[in-house]
Amino acid sequence: MDNATKRELKRPDQFVTLTEHGLEWAKQNRRSAITTSVILLVVIVAAVGGAWTYNYRSDQANAALGDAMHTFQTPVAAPGEQIPPGTKTFPSIQERAKAANAQFLNVANRYGMTKDGRVARYFVGLTYMDEGQNQPAEDALKEVAGSWNHDLAALAKLSLAQLYRETGRESQAVAMYQDLSNGNADTVSPGMAQIQLAEMYESEGKDADAKKIYAQLVDKDKDPKTKPGPVAALAKEKLNPPPAGPQGGLQ
Numbered sequence: 001m002d003n004a005t006k007r008e009l010k011r012p013d014q015f016v017t018l019t020e021h022g023l024e025w026a027k028q029n030r031r032s033a034i035t036t037s038v039i040l041l042v043v044i045v046a047a048v049g050g051a052w053t054y055n056y057r058s059d060q061a062n063a064a065l066g067d068a069m070h071t072f073q074t075p076v077a078a079p080g081e082q083i084p085p086g087t088k089t090f091p092s093i094q095e096r097a098k099a100a101n102a103q104f105l106n107v108a109n110r111y112g113m114t115k116d117g118r119v120a121r122y123f124v125g126l127t128y129m130d131e132g133q134n135q136p137a138e139d140a141l142k143e144v145a146g147s148w149n150h151d152l153a154a155l156a157k158l159s160l161a162q163l164y165r166e167t168g169r170e171s172q173a174v175a176m177y178q179d180l181s182n183g184n185a186d187t188v189s190p191g192m193a194q195i196q197l198a199e200m201y202e203s204e205g206k207d208a209d210a211k212k213i214y215a216q217l218v219d220k221d222k223d224p225k226t227k228p229g230p231v232a233a234l235a236k237e238k239l240n241p242p243p244a245g246p247q248g249g250l251q
Contacts, residue, residue, distance in 0.1 A: 191231030
């Protein structure tokens with residue numbers, strides 16, 4: 001028998017040997033293989049389940065936030081005002097804010113990890129402001145102002161600046177407006193933050209400081225073709241207000 005024939009006869013033996021080794025490995029490592037498969041299955045199920053749970057809670061949060069917003073936008077009726085039958089109203093802004101605040105707070109506490117839950121926290125601060133509860137309002141707004149969502153944080157900072165103005169804390173209001181002026185949020189542009197700051201100065205009789213800001217905005221807010229932007233147009237109007245119309249109608 002030549003050597004080539006001997007090699008051919010050995011191949012089935014090699015295949016059998018490899019198969020036996022493979023079966024023996026599978027037998028010895030069966031528990032490990034099963035455990036690994038189970039772990040992978042659990043991870044997959046957890047990921048799918050987690051996504052489903054998040055989406056489900058997001059839908060619930062969205063519906064609850066919608067109900068709270070409906071309350072927040074309910075009309076306030078003055079005493080003696082004629083109201084269409086079936087129309088819900090509140091006797092005051094404070095009463096409306098109190099009712100809406102309870103709903104927003106519920107959404108924020110139950111669904112705080114969702115987008116709508118974070119938005120609800122912002123409105124918790126606003127409704128506390130409407131109620132006149134300044135410290136709870138400040139606490140809620142500061143929490144939102146420190147969040148990673150820059151657009152929502154900017155709205156909270158703008159409301160905080162307003163709260164600081166209303167409570168006589170000018171330096172803190174200025175600092176908040178300056179912080180917004182250095183930001184890049186879509187909800188509160190740097191230019192609009194500067195407009196708010198200038199309007200605050202105007203309300204305090206600091207006309208020179210206000211005009212300085214307006215003049216800077218007129219020069220700064222221009223498109224590539226040097227055409228004034230919306231902030232510049234508003235600042236220019238503030239610098240040069242239109243003359244008041246005639247009083248008492250036509251003579």
